[in-house]
Amino acid sequence: MNAPNPALPPVLQLEQVTRNRAGRPAVRDLSLRLHAGQILGLLGVNGAGKSTTLSLIAGALVPDRGAIRLLGKDFLEQPELARQALGWLPEAAPLWPELTLREHLNAHGRLRGLTGIRLKEAGDAVLERLELKDLAQRLAGVLSQGQRQRLGLACALLHRPALLVLDEPANALDPVQVVALRNLLRELAAAGTAVILSTHQLSEVTAVCDRVAILHEGVLRYDEPLPADQHAALEKKFFDIALHGKAQAT
Numbered sequence: 105m106n107a108p109n110p111a112l113p114p115v116l117q118l119e120q121v122t123r124n125r126a127g128r129p130a131v132r133d134l135s136l137r138l139h140a141g142q143i144l145g146l147l148g149v150n151g152a153g154k155s156t157t158l159s160l161i162a163g164a165l166v167p168d169r170g171a172i173r174l175l176g177k178d179f180l181e182q183p184e185l186a187r188q189a190l191g192w193l194p195e196a197a198p199l200w201p202e203l204t205l206r207e208h209l210n211a212h213g214r215l216r217g218l219t220g221i222r223l224k225e226a227g228d229a230v231l232e233r234l235e236l237k238d239l240a241q242r243l244a245g246v247l248s249q250g251q252r253q254r255l256g257l258a259c260a261l262l263h264r265p266a267l268l269v270l271d272e273p274a275n276a277l278d279p280v281q282v283v284a285l286r287n288l289l290r291e292l293a294a295a296g297t298a299v300i301l302s303t304h305q306l307s308e309v310t311a312v313c314d315r316v317a318i319l320h321e322g323v324l325r326y327d328e329p330l331p332a333d334q335h336a337a338l339e340k341k342f343f344d345i346a347l348h349g350k351a352q353a354t
């Protein structure tokens with residue numbers, strides 16, 4: 105794991121964030137810091153509050169209480185900062201079926217202030233990196249599920265955000281692409297990108313994350329570094345919290 109630079113603010117900071125949904129807290133008093141180069145795996149049973157947390161971080165939901173800072177700034181007051189610094193892949197990649205892959209990248213890039221040759225080069229780079237180059241002129245509506253997922257990731261990555269927010273990014277990927285995704289996330293983290301990754305796959309967390317957080321009933325029950333070869337310990341921790349709602353000492 106990259107050691108955080110104390111001179112820099114965390115890339116992401118949540119302070120006592122609460123968000124109610126359907127009259128109940130879906131996320132309660134959540135505090136979290138994520139630094140450049142860290143990959144945080146977010147775990148929890150169905151309904152634990154993972155997607156709500158990611159939607160809050162991505163600005164798609166607004167906290168009822170608490171604050172969220174991106175690069176030290178309240179991004180709800182600085183939407184331009186969020187556009188530049190944040191890349192988000194929701195659980196179902198939001199695509200326009202009638203646009204080609206290249207048109208998706210152009211639209212996303214322009215929203216983030218990329219134009220001309222910079223836009224073209226950024227698009228070429230992500231198409232190449234996600235092995236989508238041969239599909240650049242294909243309509244999104246005729247892509248396979250795994251190809252759609254990779255296009256969603258390409259759109260989230262295009263502008264080289266400081267923070268990448270990924271909801272089940274390995275969904276629908278074949279085993280070759282799962283490994284390629286792990287390599288890509290390690291590469292991005294080594295270059296300083298902070299990544300938060302929600303998943304149900306403990307194996308994805310142990311393969312790529314250097315830190316793990318477990319949510320239960322909207323509350324953060326566990327947030328610790330994840331040393332290599334900790335699969336068994338993570339499984340025990342996860343099931344302690346999932347089945348009994350408590351984090352027991354390992």
Ligand SMILES: Nc1ncnc2c1ncn2[C@@H]1O[C@H](COP(=O)(O)OP(=O)(O)OP(=O)(O)O)[C@@H](O)[C@H]1O
Nearest residue numbers: 125126129130148149150151152153154155156157
């Ligand atoms: N659109 C919505 N309207 C009302 N309540 C919602 C909505 N989406 C989620 N919730 C509620 O918020 C709580 C947290 O849900 P959330 O989707 O964040 O959990 P999750 O951990 O992502 O679950 P899963 O693993 O099933 O995707 C749940 O009680 C859920 O019923």
